Amino acid sequence: MSTVTRFAPSPTGELHLGHAYSALVAAAIAKRAGGRFLLRIEDIDTGRCREPFIAGIETDLAWLGLDWERPVRRQSQHLDDYAAALARLQAMELLYPCFCTRGDIAHEIERAGGAPQGPDGPRYPGLCRSLAPEIRAERLAAGAPFALRLDMDKAIAMTGSLAWHDRIAGSVQADPGRWGDVVLARKDTPASYHLAVTVDDALQGVTVVTRGADLFAATHIHRLLQALLDLPVPEWCHHRLLTDETGRRLAKRDRATSLRTLRGAGRTADEIRALLGF
Numbered sequence: 001m002s003t004v005t006r007f008a009p010s011p012t013g014e015l016h017l018g019h020a021y022s023a024l025v026a027a028a029i030a031k032r033a034g035g036r037f038l039l040r041i042e043d044i045d046t047g048r049c050r051e052p053f054i055a056g057i058e059t060d061l062a063w064l065g066l067d068w069e070r071p072v073r074r075q076s077q078h079l080d081d082y083a084a085a086l087a088r089l090q091a092m093e094l095l096y097p098c099f100c101t102r103g104d105i106a107h108e109i110e111r112a113g114g115a116p117q118g119p120d121g122p123r124y125p126g127l128c129r130s131l132a133p134e135i136r137a138e139r140l141a142a143g144a145p146f147a148l149r150l151d152m153d154k155a156i157a158m159t160g161s162l163a164w165h166d167r168i169a170g171s172v173q174a175d176p177g178r179w180g181d182v183v184l185a186r187k188d189t190p191a192s193y194h195l196a197v198t199v200d201d202a203l204q205g206v207t208v209v210t211r212g213a214d215l216f217a218a219t220h221i222h223r224l225l226q227a228l229l230d231l232p233v234p235e236w237c238h239h240r241l242l243t244d245e246t247g248r249r250l251a252k253r254d255r256a257t258s259l260r261t262l263r264g265a266g267r268t269a270d271e272i273r274a275l276l277g278f
């Protein structure tokens, strides 16, 4: 099977050195194996994504000397694919509508005296999972906004135990339960990151999902979704994150390491590649 890797930025800001490193790692894996390197624009969060950043991403990557396959997949143009995956999970009775606001959730956690911590904060306390069917129907009929959550215990019971392989961490036992009932479709966007990324990597035939170690924990969910949706299982490569001189992770808000700024200051692509070990 030929190797397919991808770089999948969200156009919510300028690319910085950390993104450059991620794209270079993914492209190098593909190149070494004589495989293919893809670029995917993860722009379903229309509230945060901006068109000019998309053009900027392509300019930066081309400047770095990278080449990727066209056409570039943009998530906002493929909402049907995510809706189909949701419909499938819905038919398996694994989803439920969640009407909670952040305030409702915080209030319930306080009332209950806390909630177990998941990788992304306290786990959802399950309020809407146990909603009486007539109340749920009433709220849906009234047009109340809702997210769709995965009934995690039910999903895990269906798939049994799962594992995955990471090129750096080795063999990993999947532990999606730590996340609790994750959101797969948000009130304001028709798919969550977890759903869209899993569907896309499968549809695009990605064989090595290459991304930063900050997304390592998310892979537990992605592995579960693959099992539920009968999708092929790739390998993962969660690479190290770049930090600044104080040890803090680089972020889009730090202008100093943005590729556009560095270019404007006269740094060459060769210098940046060398700095990053390429």
Ligand code: GLU
Pocket (backbone or CB within 6 Å): 007, 008, 009, 010, 042, 197, 210, 211, 212, 215
């Ligand atoms: N779009 C995500 C981000 O920019 C990365 C998704 C992934 O590589 O799986 O953080």
